[in-house]
Amino acid sequence: METAEIRRRFLNHFEQRGHLVVPSASLIAEDPTLLLVNAGMVPFKPYFLGDLTPPAPRATSVQKCVRTVDIDNVGQTARHASFFQMCGNFSFGDYFKAEVIPWAFELLTEGYGFKPDDLWATVYLDDDEAEEIWKGLLPAERIQRRGKEDNYWSMGVPGPCGPCSEIYFDRGPAYGRDGGPEADENRYLEVWNLVFMQFERGEGAGYEFPILGDLPAKSIDTGMGLERMATLLQGVENLYEIDISRPVLDRAGELTGKTYGAQHGDDVRLRVIADHTRTAAMLIADGVVPSNEGRGYVLRRMLRRAVRNVRLLGGREPVMENLFGVVQSAMGPIYPELVDRAAAITAVAVGEELAFLETLRTGTTIFDVAVGKAKSTGAAQLAGEEAFQLHDTYGFPIDLTLEMAAEQGLTVDEPGFRRLMDRQRELAKADRASRRIGNVDLSVFRPILARSGPTSFTGYTELTRTAT
Ligand code: ATP
Ligand code: MG
Ligand code: MG
Ligand code: MG
Numbered sequence: 001m002e003t004a005e006i007r008r009r010f011l012n013h014f015e016q017r018g019h020l021v022v023p024s025a026s027l028i029a030e031d032p033t034l035l036l037v038n039a040g041m042v043p044f045k046p047y048f049l050g051d052l053t054p055p056a057p058r059a060t061s062v063q064k065c066v067r068t069v070d071i072d073n074v075g076q077t078a079r080h081a082s083f084f085q086m087c088g089n090f091s092f093g094d095y096f097k098a099e100v101i102p103w104a105f106e107l108l109t110e111g112y113g114f115k116p117d118d119l120w121a122t123v124y125l126d127d128d129e130a131e132e133i134w135k136g137l138l139p140a141e142r143i144q145r146r147g148k149e150d151n152y153w154s155m156g157v158p159g160p161c162g163p164c165s166e167i168y169f170d171r172g173p174a175y176g177r178d179g180g181p182e183a184d185e186n187r188y189l190e191v192w193n194l195v196f197m198q199f200e201r202g203e204g205a206g207y208e209f210p211i212l213g214d215l216p217a218k219s220i221d222t223g224m225g226l227e228r229m230a231t232l233l234q235g236v237e238n239l240y241e242i243d244i245s246r247p248v249l250d251r252a253g254e255l256t257g258k259t260y261g262a263q264h265g266d267d268v269r270l271r272v273i274a275d276h277t278r279t280a281a282m283l284i285a286d287g288v289v290p291s292n293e294g295r296g297y298v299l300r301r302m303l304r305r306a307v308r309n310v311r312l313l314g315g316r317e318p319v320m321e322n323l324f325g326v327v328q329s330a331m332g333p334i335y336p337e338l339v340d341r342a343a344a345i346t347a348v349a350v351g352e353e354l355a356f357l358e359t360l361r362t363g364t365t366i367f368d369v370a371v372g373k374a375k376s377t378g379a380a381q382l383a384g385e386e387a388f389q390l391h392d393t394y395g396f397p398i399d400l401t402l403e404m405a406a407e408q409g410l411t412v413d414e415p416g417f418r419r420l421m422d423r424q425r426e427l428a429k430a431d432r433a434s435r436r437i438g439n440v441d442l443s444v445f446r447p448i449l450a451r452s453g454p455t456s457f458t459g460y461t462e463l464t465r466t467a468t
Contacts, residue, residue, distance in 0.1 A: 001233040003244045004333065006061050006112070007226060010087040013107045014060035018412055022061040027286045028295065036066040036283075040088030041195075043223040047092045048160060048197060048219055057094035062087050062226060064286075064335075066279060068298055075271035075351075078231065078238035079189055081245075083279035083300065085226040099218050100194055101133045104167060107348055108192075112233060114288025118170045120144065120180050120188055124151040124163030130196070134165070144180050148207040153195045153221075160215055162198035166190055169232055189232065192224040240271040244330045248274040251326045256313035269309040276306040277320070277349075280326045284345045285337045290352045303352045311360065318357065320349040363396035364404075371408050380409075380444060384416020391417075392424065419421075 011021050025043035027036050034042065040063040047054040063086050091100070098293035108114045120142045123130040127145075134143045145151075154161030168181045168188040176187030197219040202210040227239040234242050240249055244282035252273040253260045258271050280302040283295065289298040303320070310319050324346040332339040370386040382405050398417060405412050 001114070001230075003230045003242060005224060006229050006233060007087065007334070009111050010107065010224065010226075011060055011062065012289040013103070013111055014058070014089045017103060018059070019058040019060040020056035024085075025061045026282060027064050027066055035066075036298065037063065038065050038067050039063070040065070040086035040223050041090065042403070044090055044092075044221070045155070047090075048221070049156065054092040057092055058090065059092070060087075060089045064282060066298070068284065071301075074275045075133055075240075075268040077374045077448060078186065079225075080226055081239055081275050081279075083275070083282050084239070087224040087226050087229075089220070089222050091220035092409050093219055096110050096218050096220060097130055097133055098197055100222065101130065102137065102164065104194060104224075105137045105220065108167065112229065114232075114334040120170060122151055122166045122168070122181055124165075125146075126297065127151075127165070127196075130165045131161065134221045142180065144182050146182060152207060153197075154201050154207075154209070156214060157203055159196040160199070160202055160219065161201040161209075161211070162196040162218075164196065166196045167192040167194070171232075187410055189227050189228060189336070191232070192222065195221040195223075197221065238271070240274055244334075245274055245278060247330050248277060248323060248326050251323060252277075252319075253311070255317075255322060256310055256315040258313055264387065266313060269313050273306045273311045273313075273323070276302040276309075277323045278327050278331065280306065280349055280379040281324055281331070281338060281345060282335070284348045285341065287337065300352065303349060304356050304397070307353055307360075310401075312403075318350065318353050320353040321346055324349055330381075335441060359395045360400075363390055363394040363400075366390055366394060367396070367401065367404060371405070371410065374410060375408075380411060382410055382412045384413040384418075384420055387412050387414075387417040388424075391421075454468075 003354045015021050022043075025037060029035065029037045029042055031045060034457060037043065040061060041048070043061075043063065044054070044059065046052040064083070065086050066083050068082065070080040071082055074082050077426050082129045089100070089103070105116075105119075109116055110117065116138065119138060121138055122144045123134065123146075125145050125147055131143055131145070151164045151166065152161070153164050153274075163298075166181070168190050172191055173186055173187075176184040181188040181190065198215060200212040200215055202212045203209065211231060225239075227242060228240040230244075231237075231239045236242055236246075239245070248261050249270055252258075252270045256270070256273075260267060280299055283299045283302070288295045288299045290303065292300070306323075307320075324342075328338045328345075329343050338345065367390060370382055370390075373383055374380075382401070387398060387401045390401055391398055398412075398414075402412050402414070
């Protein structure tokens, strides 16, 4: 089943049950506490908090999400992408557990054709109500109780909180141990999280907060991973291999001279390239530009990691223009913004790629000299001084130095590097402080400048003339 069809069936299912279909919001969160939208409920927060009146008591959406916390899992696990789409249905003080659990079950079994025997559910430790509802749908041995880490949700202080119930698909013994999601989250793939906003919470760190009472109106927030569903319904191994990202994976292979599926280490890198390229395209389409902070830094990191991985696979030529073309045709049917401004979006990525390749080019020469020196003296380590120079003078990120050194069988004196970084920060601080003390008021010169205009230095031409 194509991703587009999975998406259509989700929205239909909930539209038929009285939900207003709401388009995805931009990845740039309106919420000032959040860099990027990381869940389907984010655009609806003001309705859950009671700050705004919702346009309808029930809504459904497929929201673009970016999760930088999952970046280290990208390429490694079958289920984590840095950009993904969360299908959600929401009740703003309207329906609750008795409706949402059977609706989710119906969609999975009747709508998508999952066998009930493959499904597991988890509920929070003391949530007897949710467990009772599940018992009408699944045998008791496939319902597990889990603690706060996995099955509790809260937002703001004071704010709503409540238990969750998650739905898992058993991929079978080839994927890991028996024993349900509590035992193995690779074998049991989490596909859907149902959040029951039920109580008001008080002050407290982590999960150590008191429950102040019931919310006047109970609400529902759910999130079903579109790409995870596609992985299962398309019978592929992981979410990078589904219809909307496989073409990027294959093109990354062509561009680096690798065949996807031939070698595990290469496959991980190809998945990282495909994932990060897509995330970058989606971020740029929503107006993010590369920079050294905030969202711009997330984008910069995505592009640089993609370029680095291309390089580590042996690619030497720029690839972004080519890869962006594939992302745009794979994702364009759902996100026309990618296609409407295709040239401008690609130009941002290409600019960043060329600048980074230049950094890599100069830095790599210096790096090779340092490696040669270390090897000729029999040292197993690059000096902190060298890593620092690469960073300070050539803009070489330390993680890149570490990775490249490891490939040469060398370590890096990281503590030494950190000490030099600290010293540089101290010096810069002292320098700023001394400049403040010695600050001279230059404003007296302004009238002179206004009268005579700027002075231009003619020494070069004058001297040349005298000399000839
Ligand atoms: P996991 O435990 O697998 O990391 P999660 O519990 O962090 O997932 P939720 O925060 O409950 O995920 O998000 C709701 C749903 O969104 C998940 O059930 C899953 O289907 C999907 N999802 C979450 N993170 C990702 C991701 N990085 N890539 C793709 N889908 C995701
Ligand atoms: Mg997670
Ligand atoms: Mg989870
Ligand atoms: Mg979850």
